[in-house]
Amino acid sequence: MTRLYFDRALLQDGWRDQVTVTVSGDGQIVGVESGTAPSADTDRVKGVALPGVGNLHSHTFQRGFAGLTERRGVEDDHFWTWREAMYNFVGHLVPEDVEAVAAMAFVEMIESGFTAVAEFHYLHHGAEGQPYGDPAELSRRIVAAAATTGIGLTLLPVFYAHSGFDGGPPTPGQRRFVCDLDLFARLHASAGDAVSTLPIGGIGIAPHSLRAVTMEELTYLLGLHGSGAVHIHIAEQEREIAECLAVTGERPVDWLLSHIAIDRRWCLVHATHMTEDETRRFGRTGAVAGLCPITESNLGDGIFPLTSFLRADGRYGVGSDSNVQISLRDELRTLCYSQRLRDRARNRVATPHRSSGRVLFEAAAAAGAQALSLPIGAIAPGARADIIVLDPDDPTLVGRDGDTVLDAWIFASTHSPVSEVYLGGRRVVERGRHIGRAAVEAAFRRVMHRLRAI
Known part of the structure; x- marks a missing residue:
């Protein structure tokens, strides 16, 4: 003792x-x-x-990319141009790089107050898209980095199969991410074996987004993985909303809530662009909103409707996402200030008995534990x-x-x-x-x- x-x-x-x-x-x-x-x-x-607080959304390899996209090109710069630059960067990474960059990111997380992390891991294959002998080679590198640093880890192997809501083929830049269902099953099993060696760790699944996974694939994945955390990117960009409407006739959050039984094991990452009705329905599911205010600010995504979400008893935590900056304090600060700027009023999250800082911190601690499905946060x-x-x-x-x-x-x-x-x-x-x-x-x-x- x-x-x-x-x-x-x-x-x-x-x-x-x-x-x-x-x-x-x-x-x-x-x-x-x-x-x-x-x-x-x-x-x-x-x-x-x-x-300690759980970081509920991270792509550690992007820490090596931080600061390389702050120059404007000949066209308007936005998430989609940033994504193309990221695809170019990721093509140069070898397994040793992935481990070293992840370990550095984990050290910075721990020093800032994040003591566990949900790693939304979609970098799976070699530079030309060929699987490694062990399809979970890069997942095992993430586990090794967690073991080196001591951080708690919920590993979320990502299923990524398509380039759009119409189920189209992936682009060349996505070739390192793509799996079919059989390959993903083998990758997930091997990654689970690796995570089981950690003092504290768990494994879940991450259907990348509705534009990368079909309804049939999502249903299959949920049937195969009946327990553990489920995280998904959703409604991060207005273009994403328009494309989803064009193909399905529904907005992304509306579609997900209407077709899938969302519960406490889910984390909807970003969910930036929601209607009032979507916000209310999401809040009542008991699922967590995974907010990444620094990355969302850096990419020009938009502002999450937190005050409306709180009226629906919504649960929220924070993550470092692209890891352009790693700071628990600054994620919470940026989240709070975004609400003040939008509403032009102060202390939008405070209650009569708890200050803004305490409300933000306790919400992040509780939601981090829930979203990571780990005994942390208290x-x-x-x-x-x-x-x-x-x-x-x-x-x-x-x-x-x-x-x-x-x-x-x-x-x-x-x-x-x-x-x-x-x-x-x-x-x-x-x-x-x-x-x-x-x-x-x-x-x-x-x-x-x-x-x-x-």
Whole structure:
């Protein structure tokens, strides 16, 4: 047993002082007591303790692509032009690159307060689209990166078969992503074997989008995988809406809710462009909205209707998606500010009893646990002992207490006050840096120098 002592912690029933957290040898919290005194066998940790948060949408390989698309071409620049540039980049990656870039992204996630991640993994094959001897070769690279860094992982192998809502053939740029149902079954089984070796991990499925999967394929996949997380991109772009209407006569979210039984194991990623009726219906399913505000801002996607979604009791969390920037704090801040800009009013998510920062943080923690289907997101018995610690001496946090600590971190800090992070009760971040960062960063640097020379 390990015992961690915190002067202040955010528990499921609110802020508590003098908190002792008892952790079993397998990293699970077995006891939480407040109003205690530290004992001789207790590791006293200076700072404000918060539960770790699940990153509910990531494509780690795109971290190696960050910053390479910020110049405008001869035509209007948007998601679809960005996607073509991404296809060109992905053609140069080899398995060792995928692992090194993923490990770097995972280190940055952990340092920011994300202690687990849902990796929406669609890069499967070799440069010409040929499967590897083990079709899950690149999935296994993601698992290896998770093992190196300690992050919790829900691996979501992506089924991707078509280039549009009409079931058309994939484009050349998509050849590294594409599987038929038989190949996907073999890939998924091998990836599941790999994930089972992690201290904390799970596997689900990710039909890429309604434009990449037919109704028949989606039905088959759901029948084959009756448990585990299900994530899907949906309604991210207005062009996507128009194309779906042209082929099906329905909008993407409307189509999905009308044809598929959506429940708590689903995460609808983006869902940016919804009608009021779609927003209400989605909110009532119990599924999670996977919001990626930094990426959605970077790509010019639009603004999610969060205030309307909350009126329908909708659940939402955040993810780093393209990983152009990796920061839990900035995802939450950007989400909140987008609502203020649209409505031209302040504190759109706050309640009479909880500040904006606390509402955002607790929503992300709870939805992250649900969407990843992992025991995370709470400092409570039965949860994994994933705990992030904010430095109380950070200038931004001095004189702050309770909810204002979260508000100061999310809205006022210019650098991260996350000083320590525990994964399964083991300290992996000290003074703001992951203990394995040096080796991971060195490998990442080698990859980036090689790619620059191509």
